Amino acid sequence: MSDLFENDLFENKAEDWDAGDMKQILSQAIGGAMVQEVSFLPTQHVMDFGAGTGLICSAIAPHVQKIMAVDISPSMLERLAAKPELKGKVATVCQDILDCPMDEKFDVIVSAMAMHHVQDTDAMLQRFYEHLQGGGQVALADLDAEDGSFHPADAEGVYHDGFDRDALQHKLEQVGFQDVRFETVTTVFKDDKTYPIFMVMAFK
Numbered sequence: 001m002s003d004l005f006e007n008d009l010f011e012n013k014a015e016d017w018d019a020g021d022m023k024q025i026l027s028q029a030i031g032g033a034m035v036q037e038v039s040f041l042p043t044q045h046v047m048d049f050g051a052g053t054g055l056i057c058s059a060i061a062p063h064v065q066k067i068m069a070v071d072i073s074p075s076m077l078e079r080l081a082a083k084p085e086l087k088g089k090v091a092t093v094c095q096d097i098l099d100c101p102m103d104e105k106f107d108v109i110v111s112a113m114a115m116h117h118v119q120d121t122d123a124m125l126q127r128f129y130e131h132l133q134g135g136g137q138v139a140l141a142d143l144d145a146e147d148g149s150f151h152p153a154d155a156e157g158v159y160h161d162g163f164d165r166d167a168l169q170h171k172l173e174q175v176g177f178q179d180v181r182f183e184t185v186t187t188v189f190k191d192d193k194t195y196p197i198f199m200v201m202a203f204k
């Protein structure tokens, strides 16, 4: 087994992930916004980057042909693979596509709350672009720029305290994405603080 998978940062979280109220509220808001804003088609092949236990896949699966759930956490993907409602519709790939791209292209790439776990945002967006069909679309949800209090101070694998929208739009455009559009999908209230969550959509 590679070092990557031995160091599964979500191993202790996977079992109870779906039971967390915040996870459910977030994934319902994000998944709902994706279904409403992206014109999914029953012929489409979608990648869910950082799919985790499949909360977003569950929202999207009824609207598309198939989903490739990409994640680097074997324990999170194990939970996803055990969900009967996703069987036959969602395949899992435990692979870091930044290091090792897939030999496959997608009509849409979605992602929820995973981008802040990836150190090199430019390289990640470049990979998304490369993995899209011409005219394909991304719908990416994450935290707006915050003061670092969203995660515990000792949280491992958190590389960004959210994202500044203008800076992220610039990065998307640098890679080649067009028609970049943001919306606020929900706001998390935690310990007297508010954390807006954006979804950015853009086309290849």
Ligand SMILES: C[S@@+](CC[C@H](N)C(=O)[O-])C[C@H]1O[C@@H](n2cnc3c(N)ncnc32)[C@H](O)[C@@H]1O
Binding pocket: 010, 023, 027, 049, 050, 051, 052, 053, 054, 055, 056, 070, 071, 072, 073, 076, 095, 096, 097, 098, 111, 112, 113, 114, 117, 118
């Ligand atoms: C906060 S969880 C979100 C999971 C899921 N999208 C959801 O909304 O419930 C972040 C996920 O991103 C995954 N992740 C972190 N770095 C990654 C990478 N380089 N490639 C793919 N997935 C990654 C983690 O393993 C984890 O499952």
